[in-house]
Amino acid sequence: MPCRLDPPPPLPQPATALPAALGWIDSALDRLDADGLRRQIRIRSGRQGREVELDGRRLLNFGSNDYLGLAGDVRLTRACSKGSCAEGFGAGASPLVSGQSQAHRSLERGIATLLAVDAALTFPSGFAANAATIPAVVGDGDLIASDARNHASIIDGCRLSKARLIVYPHRDVAALEARLTAAGPARRILIVTDSLFSMDGTIAPLADLCDVAARHAAMLMVDEAHATGVFGERGSGLVEASGCSDGVHIRVGTLSKALGTAGGFVAGHASLVSWLAHAARGWVFSTAHPPGVAAAATRAVELLAEEPFRRRELLAKAAAFRERIATTGQATHRRIASDLTSQILPVIVGEPGRAVAAAERLLDAGFFVPAIRPPSVPDGASLLRISLAWHHTDDDLVRLADTLQTVLA
Ligand SMILES: Cc1ncc(COP(=O)(O)O)c(C=O)c1O
Missing domain, CATH: 3.90.1150.10 (Aspartate Aminotransferase, domain 1)
Incomplete structure (x- = not known):
């Protein structure tokens, strides 16, 4: 019988009036209400799974990214307990200080093997992986070409980088090529795309993107957040499934969707990973994610091969x-x-x-x-x-x- 937590206490009513300096927030929330865009936070009780209990209602669950049904798997819970027991729950420091533990290193080796690349670096989230990696590889004087439907974390990474940005129409390789040609010279060029687009369910034309990247001497970065674990003979994603491993230079993924745990990763050539360990600010200046989480993710990567x-x-x-x-x-x-x-x-x-x-x-x-x-x-x-x-x-x-x-x- 899975254990259950005590129900959380109800939210308190605000004890004081909204300070005048924050008055704009209520107006902004009212506008969201009027446009039908106000969000409600649903509270889940118990685990993700085929069924889920949301706000006290038991429902058939078609609303998680737990694609392989691993998020509630007790084998991950056990691996997490073992990792936490051995290394404590909190990582206690950023990776370059003392936060990087054996659990993180084993996970990074597991990911590199899964993707058949030299090395990988793990981040506290997939969002952090994108937002930290893009500014680490391009900056002022460089050019980024980004698919119009890329994830918010890629968009934010592009903005943080201060590189010139071309947003090309969704999956339109001809438009991408034309815009790169028109953009003129840049110190470095980065083409960045999701592989499986999370809201559209569409798939990037990876082989064509590899060709464009090669013609323009560009780096190609592919975010496999929703494809990792689902596609490919080994389960590493669409880059593997489409036979494009050689043409994709920077491979991003998350551990929080099909792998049922939490965290993000960037994988590729050993030099790329060494560089990110110096230049990816969201890795250098953030506490490593808990070792127990890394141990659970390592077990999930093993399960891709076993199941x-x-x-x-x-x-x-x-x-x-x-x-x-x-x-x-x-x-x-x-x-x-x-x-x-x-x-x-x-x-x-x-x-x-x-x-x-x-x-x-x-x-x-x-x-x-x-x-x-x-x-x-x-x-x-x-x-x-x-x-x-x-x-x-x-x-x-x-x-x-x-x-x-x-x-x-
Ligand atoms: C394409 C893509 N990249 C990155 C992320 C962020 O991953 P995480 O949830 O691990 O932060 C998401 C999450 O929805 C995503 O859809």
């Missing part, structure tokens, strides 16, 4: 789900981009209010499928984001497809 059936079955379920929607769910099907082949299925609904209303109807029917609104997606393209996971049964998928059809008809 390849998880990723194979997940992708087979995703294909079957898409097929069912194509044959029996026209109302849903026409809202899904047609070329998707991943475990992420966005169902475009349009205005934020409509997406929230559709998500509410799904909740009433027992399904958790989050509504995603701007700024996570462009204006007018709010969507229901269905994340499929290994633990979903065939019956779960049939019931979700049929319920979606009713909700969206």
Whole structure:
């Protein structure tokens, strides 16, 4: 029987009036309310899994990034306990001082082996990995070309770098090439893309991007946050699956999605990793993540090799789900981009209010499928984001497809 925590105390009412200097915040929150963009923080009780308890409601869970069903796996909990027991819970310092422990080193070796590269560096989050790495490899006088739908952490990394920025239309390699040619000379060029786009479920044209990078003597950085663990024979991601390992210079991923733990990593050539250990400020100036978390992530990386059936079955379920929607769910099907082949299925609904209303109807029917609104997606393209996971049964998928059809008809 899994243990349970005591329920948290209720949130207190504000004890004092909002200070005048912060008065703008209430106006900004009111505007979010008026635009249908105010967020509610749902509280989960218990573990992530096929079912999840949110705000006291037990729901079939299509709203986590726990793609392989590892986040609640007791083997990771045990590995975390062992790592914490051996090295304590807190890392106690930044990695260059005394925070980097055996647990971190083992994890970095495990990731490097998984990706078949020289070396890896782990960060407290995937967000930190992107935000710290981009300014470490480009700066003033350099040029970045970034896909228009890249993750916020890439966007922030680009902004922090002070390099000149080209944002090319989503997956449009011809436009990228034209803009790079028009941009003229730069000291260094970085092309950066997600491999599997988290909100669109689309996949970057990695082989073409490698060609463009080679023609422009550019560095190519690929963020595999949602692909790590799911794609590729070894499970390392889409770079492996598309045979592009040689053309991608900087490989980023997270441990917090399919690997069910927490943290981010950057992997590649030994010199790149040595450089980041000097220049990636989010690594140098931040406490290393807890050793127990690193030990759990190391176990999750091992499980990718021991249990390849998880990723194979997940992708087979995703294909079957898409097929069912194509044959029996026209109302849903026409809202899904047609070329998707991943475990992420966005169902475009349009205005934020409509997406929230559709998500509410799904909740009433027992399904958790989050509504995603701007700024996570462009204006007018709010969507229901269905994340499929290994633990979903065939019956779960049939019931979700049929319920979606009713909700969206
Ligand atoms: C493409 C991409 N990169 C990075 C991140 C950040 O990863 P983490 O959640 O480990 O901070 C995310 C998270 O959603 C993501 O979707």
